[in-house]
Amino acid sequence: MKISADELEPLFDALPDVVFFVKDTEGRYTHANLTLVRRLGLKHRSDVIGKDVTELFPTIMGGSYAAQDRRVLTGELIENQLEVHIFNNRTPGWCLTCKRPLLSSRGEIRGVIGISRDLGFPDGKHPTYERLRRVLAHMQEHYGEGVRIPTLAQMAGLSVAQLERHFRRVFQLTPQQVLTKLRIEAAMRLLSGDDSVAAIGMACGFVDQSAFARQFKATVGMTPSDYRGMAQRAQPVVAQRAAVS
Known part of the structure; x- marks a missing residue:
């Protein structure tokens, strides 16, 4: 029995440390869990569906994510890719990303399905x-x-x-x-x-x-140069907030 993305989406809504998404062959979101919606600073799933990463993420990052998606659409699997995600509030977070082609019943690639899982705390109870x-x-x-x-x-x-x-x-x-x-x-x-x-x-x-x-x-x-530019643009905002507080 196969489970559809429509059935997976509400299940992933219950996981605050996992981003779940499905995109079509044009890179547009067809499914997104509420974790992704909220981290983008949006309120409704409809704010994400139908858009691509270049419309939702900072321009430079969106282009990088789109390039990664294009590799998956050629058949490449991305397993446990260590990444830093920076959302609209400028807060960076470490995660492991997995992406794979979404296949039709005939084996044709019809999109990208993936998750990004936040890194948790180390297991301090492990014997080693x-x-x-x-x-x-x-x-x-x-x-x-x-x-x-x-x-x-x-x-x-x-x-x-x-x-x-x-x-x-x-x-x-x-x-x-x-x-x-x-x-x-x-x-x-x-x-x-x-x-x-x-x-x-x-x-x-x-x-x-x-x-x-x-x-x-x-x-x-x-x-690195683009990150430096983004960090420098954010500094006056941080300084202003510090002065107000």
């Missing part, structure tokens, strides 16, 4: 949590250096495969994804300052500016 926490502390201190996964596994007394498995269980991410998250978070902080994009990339552990820009855009949905 303390060992992994020491590894995480090392990563937090040395993310700007050439951190190697086999070295981290050795620190934890685990094989690389075991480290990967336990990291997924405790942190919901692979060690490489955790390292990427630490580096991108640091870059987002530094981009509010005056250092060059190249210098920030090097300080955050990227081998060159091209690698930094590529990873930043894949994760945040815009280039």
